[in-house]
Amino acid sequence: MTSSSLQHHIWLGRKYWILSTYLRISTRRVDSVWVGVDSVRFFILADLKLDVSVCSSDLVLLCVVEVPALSVAVFVLALLSFLASESKGDIKMKALILVGGFGTRLRPLTLSFPKPLVDFANKPMILHQIEALKAIGVTEVVLAINYQPEVMLNFLKDFETKLGIKITCSQETEPLGTAGPLALARDKLIDDSGEPFFVLNSDVISEYPLKEMIEFHKGHGGEASIMVTKVDEPSKYGVVVMEDSTGKVDKFVEKPKLFVGNKINAGIYLLNPSVLDRIELRPTSIEKEVFPKIAAEKKLFAMVLPGFWMDIGQPRDYISGLRLYLDSLRKKSSSKLASGSQIVGNVIVDETAKIGEGCLIGPDVAIGPGCIIEQGVRLKSCTIMRGVRVKKHACVSSSIIGWHSTVGQWARVDNMTILGEDVHVCDEIYSNGGVVLPHKEIKSNILKPEIVM
Amino acid sequence: MKALILVGGFGTRLRPLTLSVPKPLVDFANKPMILHQIEALKAIGVNEVVLAINYQPEVMLNFLKEFEAKLGIKITCSQETEPLGTAGPLALARDKLVDGSGEPFFVLNSDVISEYPLKEMIAFHKAHGGEASIMVTKVDEPSKYGVVVMDETTGQVEKFVEKPKLFVGNKINAGIYLLNPSVLDRIELRPTSIEKEVFPNIAAAKKLYAMVLPGFWMDIGQPRDYISGLTLYLDSLRKNSPSKLASGPHIVGNVIVHETANIGEGCLIGPDVAIGPGCVVESGVRLSRCTVMRGVRIRKHSCISSSIIGWHSTVGQWARVENMTILGEDVHVCDEVYSNGGVVLPHKEIKSNILKPEIVM
Numbered sequence: 001m002t003s004s005s006l007q008h009h010i011w012l013g014r015k016y017w018i019l020s021t022y023l024r025i026s027t028r029r030v031d032s033v034w035v036g037v038d039s040v041r042f043f044i045l046a047d048l049k050l051d052v053s054v055c056s057s058d059l060v061l062l063c064v065v066e067v068p069a070l071s072v073a074v075f076v077l078a079l080l081s082f083l084a085s086e087s088k089g090d091i092k093m094k095a096l097i098l099v100g101g102f103g104t105r106l107r108p109l110t111l112s113f114p115k116p117l118v119d120f121a122n123k124p125m126i127l128h129q130i131e132a133l134k135a136i137g138v139t140e141v142v143l144a145i146n147y148q149p150e151v152m153l154n155f156l157k158d159f160e161t162k163l164g165i166k167i168t169c170s171q172e173t174e175p176l177g178t179a180g181p182l183a184l185a186r187d188k189l190i191d192d193s194g195e196p197f198f199v200l201n202s203d204v205i206s207e208y209p210l211k212e213m214i215e216f217h218k219g220h221g222g223e224a225s226i227m228v229t230k231v232d233e234p235s236k237y238g239v240v241v242m243e244d245s246t247g248k249v250d251k252f253v254e255k256p257k258l259f260v261g262n263k264i265n266a267g268i269y270l271l272n273p274s275v276l277d278r279i280e281l282r283p284t285s286i287e288k289e290v291f292p293k294i295a296a297e298k299k300l301f302a303m304v305l306p307g308f309w310m311d312i313g314q315p316r317d318y319i320s321g322l323r324l325y326l327d328s329l330r331k332k333s334s335s336k337l338a339s340g341s342q343i344v345g346n347v348i349v350d351e352t353a354k355i356g357e358g359c360l361i362g363p364d365v366a367i368g369p370g371c372i373i374e375q376g377v378r379l380k381s382c383t384i385m386r387g388v389r390v391k392k393h394a395c396v397s398s399s400i401i402g403w404h405s406t407v408g409q410w411a412r413v414d415n416m417t418i419l420g421e422d423v424h425v426c427d428e429i430y431s432n433g434g435v436v437l438p439h440k441e442i443k444s445n446i447l448k449p450e451i452v453m
Numbered sequence: 454m455k456a457l458i459l460v461g462g463f464g465t466r467l468r469p470l471t472l473s474v475p476k477p478l479v480d481f482a483n484k485p486m487i488l489h490q491i492e493a494l495k496a497i498g499v500n501e502v503v504l505a506i507n508y509q510p511e512v513m514l515n516f517l518k519e520f521e522a523k524l525g526i527k528i529t530c531s532q533e534t535e536p537l538g539t540a541g542p543l544a545l546a547r548d549k550l551v552d553g554s555g556e557p558f559f560v561l562n563s564d565v566i567s568e569y570p571l572k573e574m575i576a577f578h579k580a581h582g583g584e585a586s587i588m589v590t591k592v593d594e595p596s597k598y599g600v601v602v603m604d605e606t607t608g609q610v611e612k613f614v615e616k617p618k619l620f621v622g623n624k625i626n627a628g629i630y631l632l633n634p635s636v637l638d639r640i641e642l643r644p645t646s647i648e649k650e651v652f653p654n655i656a657a658a659k660k661l662y663a664m665v666l667p668g669f670w671m672d673i674g675q676p677r678d679y680i681s682g683l684t685l686y687l688d689s690l691r692k693n694s695p696s697k698l699a700s701g702p703h704i705v706g707n708v709i710v711h712e713t714a715n716i717g718e719g720c721l722i723g724p725d726v727a728i729g730p731g732c733v734v735e736s737g738v739r740l741s742r743c744t745v746m747r748g749v750r751i752r753k754h755s756c757i758s759s760s761i762i763g764w765h766s767t768v769g770q771w772a773r774v775e776n777m778t779i780l781g782e783d784v785h786v787c788d789e790v791y792s793n794g795g796v797v798l799p800h801k802e803i804k805s806n807i808l809k810p811e812i813v814m
Contacts, residue, residue, distance in 0.1 A: 102800040107814045111472060435814070437472075439463040439508075451812040453468045453796070 092139040094189050095198035097129055098181060099145045099152070100172065105314040108420030108437045109402055114148045116202050117155055119385055120312060121325050121366050122350050127159065129200050132208035134165045138198065141165060142188045144181035146172035179286035182271075183279040190273045196225075199286075201267030205321050207307035207328055208268070216303045217270045220247065223299035225270040226291070228263035229309040237264040238287055242302045249300040252287055266305045315418050319381060319398060323364040338362075344380075353384075356392075368403075391427070399431075402438070416449065454499045455550050456559035458490055459542060460506045460513070461533065466675040469781030469798045470763055475509045477563050478516055480746055481673060482686050482727050483711050488520065490561050493569035495526045499559065502526060503549045505542035507533035540647035543632075544640040551634045562628030566682045568668035568689055569629070577664045578631045581608065584660035586631040587652070589624040590670040598625040599648055603663045610661040613648055627666045676779050676796075680742060680759055684725040705741075717753070729764075752788070760792075763799070777810065 103115030110118060116126035130141055145152050149171050156167045170185035182189070182199065189197050196217060198210065206229075217225040226249070228240045239261045241250045253260050265287060278290055294300040308328055310321035326346035329336055338349040338361070345363020349355065353367045356375035361367070365379045368386040373379070378395040387404040390396060394407045399417040407413055408427035417431045420438035425431060429442055433449030436442060440452060464476030471479060477487035491502055506513055510532050517528045531546035543550070543560065550558050557578060559571065567590075578586040587610070589601045600622050602611045614621050626648060639651055655661040669689055671682035687707035690697055699710040699722070706724020710716065714728045717736035722728070726740045729747040734740070739756040748765040751757065755768050760778040768774055769788035778792045781799035786792060790803055794810030797803060801813060 104798070104801060104814065107798065437465070437468065440465060451814055453465065453812055 092191070092193060093137055093195050093197065094140045094142065094191075095133045095138045095200060096142045096144055096170075096182060096185055096189060097126060097200045097202050098178065099126070099143050099202045100147070100175065100181065102147055103313070106318070108418060108435060109400065111438055112403065112421040114145075114151055115313070116143070117151065119368060119383075120205065120318065121322060121329075121348055122368050124155070125205075125312070126202055128205060129202065129208070130159065130163065130165065130167070132210060133198060133200075134163055136210045136214070139166060140188070141167050142170050142185045143167065144170045144172065144176075144185055146175060175283060176281075177283040177285050179279050179284035179290045180282060182276060182286075183281040183284075186276050190276065194273060196270050196272045199269040199271060201311075203311050203313035204267040204309065205312050205325055206266065206268070206305055206309045209306055210268075212306075213268070213270050213303060216247070216301070220301045222248075222294075222301045223272045223297075224275050224291070224294050224301070226300065226302050227266040227268040227305045228302045229266040229305045230262050231264050232262070234259070234262045234264060239263065240265055240302050247301040247303055248298060249291070249295040249302050251295055252292055254288075263302065263304065266309050267311070268305070315400060315416060318400065319364075319383070319416070322366055322383060323381065326364055326366075374409075417446075454497075454556050454558065455501045455503065455552070456494045456499045456561065457503045457505055457531075457543060457546055457550060458487060458561045458563050459539060460487070460504050460563045461508075461536065461542065463508050464674070467679070469779060469796060470761065472799055473764065473782040475506075475512055476674070477504070478512070480729060480744075481566065481679065482683060482690075482709055482744075483729050485516070486566075486673070487563055489566060490563065490569070491520070491524065491526065491528070493571060494559060494561075495524055497571045497575070500526060501549070502528050503531050503546045504528065505531045505533065505546060507536060536644060537642075538644040538646050540640050540645035540651045541643060543637060543647075544642040544645075547637050551637060555634065557631050557633045560630040560632060562672075564672045564674035565628040565670065566673050566686055567627065567629070567666055567670045568693075570667055571629075573667075574629070574631050574664060577608070577662070581662045583609075583662045584633045584658075585636055585652070585655050585662070587661070587663050588627040588629040588666040589663045590627040590666040591623050592625055593623075595620070595623045595625060600625055601663050608662040608664055609659060610652070610656045610663050612656055613653055615649075624663065624665065627670050628672070629666070676761060676777055679761065680725075680744070680777070683727060683744060684742065687725055687727075778807075 099116050103110035106115055106118060117124045120128065133141055143152060149169060152169060160167050168188060170181060170188060172181060172184060176184060213225060213227065231237060235255055235257065238252055238254045239256050240252055240263050241261045242248060242263065278293060284290065291300055308324035310317055310324055312318040312321040326337065326348060330346050336348065338347045342355060342359045343362050344360060347362040347365045349367045350369040352369045353371040355361065355373045358376045359373055361379045364381045367373065367384045370387045371384050372389045374390060374392040376393040377390050380397045382396050382398065383400045384390065385401060385403045388401050389406045391407060391409040393409055394411045396407060397414040399413050401407060402419045402423060403421045405419045405423040407425045408429060410428045411425050412430045413425060415433040417433055418435045420436055422439045423436045423442065425442045430445040431442060432447055434442065434446035434452055436452040442452065446452065460477050464471035467476055467479060478485045481489065494502055504513060510530060513530060521528050529549060531542060531549060533542060533545060537545060574586060574588065592598060596616055596618065600614045600617050601624050602614060602622050603609060603624065604611065639654060645651065652661055669685035671678055671685055673679040673682040687698065687709060691707050697709060699708045703716065703720045704723050705721060708723040708726045710728045711730040713730045714732040716722065716734045719737045720734055722740045725742045728734065728745045731748045732745050733750045735751060735753040737754040738751050741758045743757050743759065744761045745751065746762060746764045749762050750767045752768060752770040754770055755772040757768060757774040759776055760774050762768060763780045763784060764782045766780045766784040768786045769790060771789045772786050773791045774786065776794040778794055779796045781797055783800045784797045784803065786803045791806040792803065793808055795803065795807035795813055797813040803813065807813065
């Protein structure tokens, strides 16, 4: 092999590598594994034997061709380093979480904390979403808020460091609806990368198949992707009419009288930055104004959400949502669920909580940090928040017991009773659907659902 | 002289107003409730007021800084870590109340509105030479309260009877006390009731005297009494400083209107109405027996009676709001809506009629 023919082959190889690298950058879809393999194959076929001292990074594959078996090891290494660089930060995705609002449907819990900080399955609601976003490589989350910013900002500082993700707030001075906040946060969402960004609704709990959503979005090449979920009674919601095979969205129909479909907007979107050009900085509805336009241009695609979905913005759905969530936890990480002779079904118990003897806990119960469940207590389909004490022989079902409350001995609490922060139900009291504001003492029975203020 | 104001508690009876501010800062007749008492104390020479609180101290402390400077009186807080009842807070604040001068100190209940005849009370206290003086007030239905049984001529208190079944007297504790420092020696630092534990002891030693409160009295800790209390207060204002009341062709009876409020044409306002700072009352509005708090807008042709409209709320055109409707902060009643006793939590919009009294959350 003369040095001139070596130079010739190196030149060809480099050109091939550069070509494939160019393809990779422009489409972001070329799998570098096959580029690597093709490069190796090219040179194995050419049967080159090269001087090992040649060592610039894009020619490394050429060096090991002499020992074909090693080429496999090298391209595996190349593959690994490619994947590592992909996830690390060449591509920084961002997300916006629509928090907004006063959370009035989740009162009395939201009289103590803003809604995103209300605990669900022993974790602030918004943390479920932030963790799901971080897991797929989102590096910056913007919270679109309009209420109690100081409380939210304190929370953020706490979690930014713990989670290692950047969290900022975008505060509305007037309510901007479901699309306006995107325009307000424009500068935070757009960088030069041209990457799409996620938009999540803070009330939604689901399995967050965000990686699959990214694939789906890249697959159809449209401008916007939305998750939809199947419901039994679509007439109560806004239905998304779509082509089932491609996912292309035809239109949205609000509360349809005749059956047009059974898929509704699940509140999870992946949008190209160009969508922001469609949104003015004024109160705007994403479902009524923005998405219909994108759908008309056939650039809006919908993916059916696998797994469970629930809008937990009101107590009844919060309680159903817990059941779905724990069910999903059973399938995916059942070690997080509690087990033992006292446990029935899916139950999650914080490690700092104490449960006495003779209790029967579950199904579908969440017990928060520092809780004390005394002996002989029956809990089912309920959430017990931080610092609650449930006294002996009490029975709590289908209810939410707010932070630092107590339930007295032999008390019976059921049928969507919601106790706010620091509520004390006296011994032997019965609450049938009482909704109790914070700092109250319940000394007499609540025989039918009512608000106690 | 010093004074202690018993603030305590979460003010749950005055919800939804107390969901926005702690009770002492809820406005009554266009002034935070506690300011009525602090001003009365300052007027007779009290130079230090201690607020016995157990809830939302940051909010109270901010308020204090503001008013300390404006009023020229020292205001401090004594914060309970656990509820100490009606006497415990005095023990907790002991060091702030006792200064070695031997002067008696006032204790006021923050829910009480009255004419605060505190000068007369000092004279009464010095004259009888006892250890403690309490104000009592006459009520029509004493059986609902704790009755103070006393000697009419001297004022010496014999005993307290809680909710008496047979008639023993018609004077009840008005929540205004003047106590010698020695009373603090009788109070332990634990949850204690001044009516059930402390005063009966002093009465048994024949050292407790009661003075009948001249003028009006009301415990405005709940909406119904808040509204009646405004009637009594404005009536008293008519007698004592009528220039503070509004007047004009559109005013009926006793009405107080803040100078920054605007009232449109063709309105009929009163009797017994308070309109707060920055309010806008559009034309053709009828208001009676109601309180309209800071920043509220009342739209044209609406009619409000026996209600409290919370800060920054709006009442729509031709709306009818009556029968103890209490709107919390930032509540918006749409045009033509009827509210019969709706109790609405903050940040809500009322789009449909509330036909019978209920809580809207």
